[in-house]
Amino acid sequence: MKNNNKISLGIFLTMLLISSIAMATGPRVTQSMLVVAENEMFAVDAPPFISLAETEGGLNAEIVKSALAAVEIKSTLTVLPVVKMVNYYLYEEQALAVYDRHMSFSGDEKSLIYVPVFHMRENYFYSKFHHKSDLNWKGKLDDLSGLTYGAHRGENISVYEKAGIKVVFARHNILVKKLAAGEVDFIQMPTLTRDWMLEHDASIQQYHFAAMKAETELAPQFIVFNKNNPEGKKIAEKLKQGLQVILSNGKYENILKRYLHEGVDVEARVEALSQLIKQ
Amino acid sequence: MTKAVLLYAVALMMGLSAFNIRADNISFGANESPPYWSENMPFNGMGGEIMHTLSRIVGLGIRINFQPLQRLIDNDHNNDLGDPSFYIKNQDFSVIIPIAISQSSFHYYRPNHQHDLYIDSWDDLSGLKVGILKGGLEQREFFNELGIQFEESYKQESLIKKLRLGRLDVVIELDLVAKQLIDRLFPEDVDDFQLITISDSATPIAMMIDANYPNAHQLGEQYRKALAEIVEKGIYHDIVEKYYGAGKIPDDWFIRMDKYQRIYRFIEVE
Numbered sequence: 001m002k003n004n005n006k007i008s009l010g011i012f013l014t015m016l017l018i019s020s021i022a023m024a025t026g027p028r029v030t031q032s033m034l035v036v037a038e039n040e041m042f043a044v045d046a047p048p049f050i051s052l053a054e055t056e057g058g059l060n061a062e063i064v065k066s067a068l069a070a071v072e073i074k075s076t077l078t079v080l081p082v083v084k085m086v087n088y089y090l091y092e093e094q095a096l097a098v099y100d101r102h103m104s105f106s107g108d109e110k111s112l113i114y115v116p117v118f119h120m121r122e123n124y125f126y127s128k129f130h131h132k133s134d135l136n137w138k139g140k141l142d143d144l145s146g147l148t149y150g151a152h153r154g155e156n157i158s159v160y161e162k163a164g165i166k167v168v169f170a171r172h173n174i175l176v177k178k179l180a181a182g183e184v185d186f187i188q189m190p191t192l193t194r195d196w197m198l199e200h201d202a203s204i205q206q207y208h209f210a211a212m213k214a215e216t217e218l219a220p221q222f223i224v225f226n227k228n229n230p231e232g233k234k235i236a237e238k239l240k241q242g243l244q245v246i247l248s249n250g251k252y253e254n255i256l257k258r259y260l261h262e263g264v265d266v267e268a269r270v271e272a273l274s275q276l277i278k279q
Numbered sequence: 280m281t282k283a284v285l286l287y288a289v290a291l292m293m294g295l296s297a298f299n300i301r302a303d304n305i306s307f308g309a310n311e312s313p314p315y316w317s318e319n320m321p322f323n324g325m326g327g328e329i330m331h332t333l334s335r336i337v338g339l340g341i342r343i344n345f346q347p348l349q350r351l352i353d354n355d356h357n358n359d360l361g362d363p364s365f366y367i368k369n370q371d372f373s374v375i376i377p378i379a380i381s382q383s384s385f386h387y388y389r390p391n392h393q394h395d396l397y398i399d400s401w402d403d404l405s406g407l408k409v410g411i412l413k414g415g416l417e418q419r420e421f422f423n424e425l426g427i428q429f430e431e432s433y434k435q436e437s438l439i440k441k442l443r444l445g446r447l448d449v450v451i452e453l454d455l456v457a458k459q460l461i462d463r464l465f466p467e468d469v470d471d472f473q474l475i476t477i478s479d480s481a482t483p484i485a486m487m488i489d490a491n492y493p494n495a496h497q498l499g500e501q502y503r504k505a506l507a508e509i510v511e512k513g514i515y516h517d518i519v520e521k522y523y524g525a526g527k528i529p530d531d532w533f534i535r536m537d538k539y540q541r542i543y544r545f546i547e548v549e
């Protein structure tokens with residue numbers, strides 16, 4: 001999607017260790033409980049990219065973990081419940097690095113270093129239950145004028161406003177509910193996220209998440225390093241080196257094959273990152 | 280006639296009075312989780328006692344509605360008490376004030392071990408049988424590879440009983456929950472139960488006021504001021520110590536409270 005060519009994405013690292021906020025009424029036992037955080041980075045739970053449900057922390061977490069392992073760097077990923085908390089650590093505590101697809105970096109772009117780690121496709125999804133005749137989408141937002149778009153908090157919505165589309169902001173979980181309830185007409189998310197939801201959540205009905213038919217482009221996701229952190233520049237550079245190593249030894253491709261479904265263009269993604277990382 | 284007017288006036292006054300009581304009350308939802316929150320404990324447990332004290336200073340009556348956790352999470356228009364991470368994914372709050380913390384420890388029964396236990400890494404638990412509450416274990420493969428045997432139980436009480444019987448070597452549980460159970464189940468053996476605090480396990484216990492609640496920000500400021508007041512006067516210390524025991528409040532309690540208060544203030548909705 002062209003309107004999202006510059007998605008402020010991130011990614012996230014971990015070197016075997018994932019700490020998170022407790023979610024159960026008793027203590028939540030994770031391997032990170034007994035480990036001192038090292039090169040700590042922060043992300044929002046966003047499966048399959050960042051997910052405590054995945055053994056290695058999710059697709060992006062595993063890519064970063066593997067890339068840093070290739071250059072002998074350890075790191076810790078802390079998963080937070082909302083984007084604003086990630087913002088807190090970035091701006092108030094000068095965190096080393098952060099990741100979320102919808103973070104808005106207010107004003108201080110010069111202090112940030114973007115390292116691409118993965119290319120994904122995003123699509124617009126609508127509910128066939130509420131729109132039995134498919135939405136008239138031919139690749140231009142003007143086609144959706146008059147409808148209501150469910151935007152993630154922090155998302156740049158100027159293109160929707162310009163196209164005469166109403167916008168409702170909410171967090172991902174709420175947007176999914178609103179789409180099913182017909183309170184918004186369409187939302188945007190990575191196709192992989194939709195697939196993950198359908199596989200892991202029995203309450204999700206496929207007909208509520210029909211993809212609009214339009215060719216979408218592969219767009220890079222980034223981990224965002226903070227130059228104001230003393231290690232920011234160095235670890236960002238190390239990650240780039242590590243990515244080159246795992247791209248050339250086949251490790252990167254193997255990770256993608258484990259997370260992506262058959263027929264999903266692994267080779268195109270490997271090639272896209274290889275080109276981007278050289279720049 | 281005069282009598283009727285008088286009765287009407289009294290009824291009106293009673294009605295207004297009832298209205299004022301309702302208007303001067305604030306309700307929160309909480310999940311039964313003694314001794315932090317409990318419908319059956321005096322003052323509704325430690326968190327309840329702090330909230331009742333704060334509300335009295337603010338000049339509000341407080342009602343705590345005890346409900347299942349999932350119902351509280353699904354209700355995105357109420358005020359909540361507890362760990363904010365349960366709620367903030369689904370609901371916006373104008374006020375989030377951490378009022379206490381909870382933290383976990385490794386608990387063991389000393390007579391069942393030849394030596395004191397030292398647990399600095401997961402390797403130290405290799406070969407031991409560890410008890411936890413059902414649903415609390417993440418990344419199971421990692422622990423299997425280390426040879427740590429986890430046994431999950433639906434009841435915290437069962438964990439403590441098994442610990443004393445030697446059917447479990449170690450139990451991972453919230454400090455206050457374990458303390459309360461040990462005090463009740465084995466009052467003669469309290470000193471034989473040892474704990475090793477997991478330093479990075481702290482989580483906040485907070486009061487949260489919904490984003491659409493009338494005058495939420497103003498109320499939040501009043502509650503913050505009241506919290507500062509009871510901390511300064513030592514009232515807060517006395518409440519917490521009542522539950523932890525004399526001199527047993529975790530050392531870094533107020534440092535962690537301060538950190539959580541900064542983080543959660545940052546994410547409040549304007």
